[in-house]
Amino acid sequence: MxxxxxxxxxxxxxxxxxxxxxxxxxxxxxxxxxxxxxxxxxxxxxxxxxxxxxxxxxxxxxxxxxxxxxxxxxxxxxxxxxxxxxxxxxxxxxxxxxxxxxxxxxxxxxxxxxxxxxxxxxxxxxxxxxxxxxxxxxxxxxxxxxxxxxxxxxxxxxxxxxxxxxxxxxxxxxxxxxxxxxxxxxxxxxxxxxxxxxxxxxxxxxxxxxxxxxxxxxxxxxxxxxxxxxxxxxxxxxxxxxxxxEDITSNAQFRIYNSMNNTGTGSVFLGDLTATPAIAKLPIDTLSAYTEVVAGDYRVSLTDDKGALVMRNGLMTLSQGAVKSVVFYQDANDKAAAITVTDSKTPQVYDFVFNAVNTIPDYDQVSLYFVKPGYTMENTAYYVTTLNYASQTSVTLPAGEYTMYVVHKDNNNNKILLAQTELTKLVSGSNYLLLAEKEQNSLSGFKLTLAK
Missing domain, CATH: 2.60.40.1120 (Carboxypeptidase-like, regulatory domain)
Structure with missing residues (x-):
């Protein structure tokens, strides 16, 4: 990692x-x-x-x-x-x-x-x-x-x-x-x-x-x-x-990010598809609020805005006190897939600890750069050298403002800028999730989203 x-x-x-x-x-x-x-x-x-x-x-x-x-x-x-x-x-x-x-x-x-x-x-x-x-x-x-x-x-x-x-x-x-x-x-x-x-x-x-x-x-x-x-x-x-x-009598919490561009508003089910969805009508490119559930192992399914099944039989394990995020995305074969990450429970004040997820199938790996005003990718102290496709990593940043970049390096170490965020100030108390995604409507074909 x-x-x-x-x-x-x-x-x-x-x-x-x-x-x-x-x-x-x-x-x-x-x-x-x-x-x-x-x-x-x-x-x-x-x-x-x-x-x-x-x-x-x-x-x-x-x-x-x-x-x-x-x-x-x-x-x-x-x-x-x-x-x-x-x-x-x-x-x-x-x-x-x-x-x-x-x-x-x-x-x-x-x-x-x-x-x-x-x-x-x-x-x-x-x-x-x-x-x-x-x-x-x-x-x-x-x-x-x-x-x-x-x-x-x-x-x-x-x-x-x-x-x-x-x-x-x-x-x-x-x-x-x-x-x-x-x-x-x-x-x-x-x-x-x-x-x-x-x-x-x-x-x-x-x-x-x-x-x-x-x-x-x-x-x-x-x-x-x-x-x-x-x-x-x-x-x-x-x-x-x-x-x-951990208190083994406590519940767990999870949230969902919907990166499935062809689902419209998606609904997430735990277990039986005939039950009330755990998270209903979640728009594309949206991170839900946390939902509290009893700790356990759950079958996770996703339906599209017409109720058609997009993905079924995903597994999410939630131990007592666990806090997790699930990212639904389209894989390299254009099929639905999911990545589950464990969120930090530390207060986000002076240091921000969050996960970065790479769902870009075009490259085996990408790099991430977190650049404060007055710095560049060449001299920033904060970066992730390698983030493989369909993988995640934990990121820690001190409080401040950052422009975030996702970059691909070729075999000659030449950099290709895939996407970047606007200059963003990290807000105290926020639980962030950073996602590198495909985006058909952008000039580059990719985007980088900092969600909370």
Missing amino acids: STLRILALAISSLTLTACGGSSDSSGSDTYPDSYIQFYNGSANSANTTLQLIEADDDEIAIGSATFADATSLVTMEGGSYDLELNWTPASGETATVRTDKVTLADGEKTFLAMLGDFNSPELLTFKFSRDDELDDQFKVAMLDLVNNSNSYDLYISEDDQAFSDAKLVNSASYKGLTQFQTYDTGSYIFYVTKGGDKTVLFKSDAVTLSYETEYLLVLRSATGPSAGNKLALDLIGNTTSVTTL
Whole structure:
């Protein structure tokens, strides 16, 4: 696939403190140093870097994290540090969104969580001692970053048990961390309820916790199209890989783009053609709104404006919480075909993550260029070198204005311009889909559509 260039732990004492707090930990043979990790819980944030500054002004980059992601666990010398949370705007100059102080102690992990509006974010600091006595065991706790008046209970069960067999880990309110509990390594299911209530609001799929370490579960509001009041759990260990646990009781969502020039207004059916269409009378070259359905495997069919069958028996698999787009198009044999892509559920604010789909059968592959004002295809930093026919790729662009081009390169690397968009400003909160298509009415015979 082409791409653009471009836990928790044994607690002898657990406190929520302001940055600059101190600890009396003296370390251990297993964990003699101090440790720090940064989690980005600000939904409208850019990719954010944590930097520590020593007394002699030496700067130490801990790492960077996008929303719902974390840095790896970094080993440090104990002591007091100034800190900065930085990001890089389109200008290329580093901008600081928050400064603070933090004190690190030997044998102790400091977990920093950024939350709130990225224009003026909060920074929570949690400190707890590393546990060097785990024996085929792990520890787990939950941090509540759901901004409401509710408290939430975290439950855990073995993967072959029901909620009635689950054990209460503990409770937390907004900005609070539960106490840590110890369990044998293995495969588990997590549940979330409102505090003191037994109605399950969130149920994860089974997840294997096999390391003798401490895990944090961050409870937050789900993001993505029509997220509503849904919840998400981010599982954080000691690496930069954060696993977002999906609620297996949640529905899925899909939308349709109709690139079938000979269908007129098309209708899309899931399963039985005699049922009410899931999406009715969708005009040509139009992207529908998202439709919410129960998760599952669906037979997808398309009819034309007269009700005649254009395509049948397409397969669309929608897992719990999935968000997908389906593109209907005419293939090289002039028959109906479909491409299904998985849409990003990240907030589209500073960075836009979307799919590009190539339905042009005339060439085996094309290239895409995303050009800001004042730049050209020769010096833009944003491009896709190779996008094969009937394929898709994920694109990430920083906020701004772009003219987008689809180009074919011959064997001598000569470029043929097939189509381009107007200069377009990416609109915050939009879930885009970029399509390279045939177009009989254009001078070139092709077009490039940025739909949302």
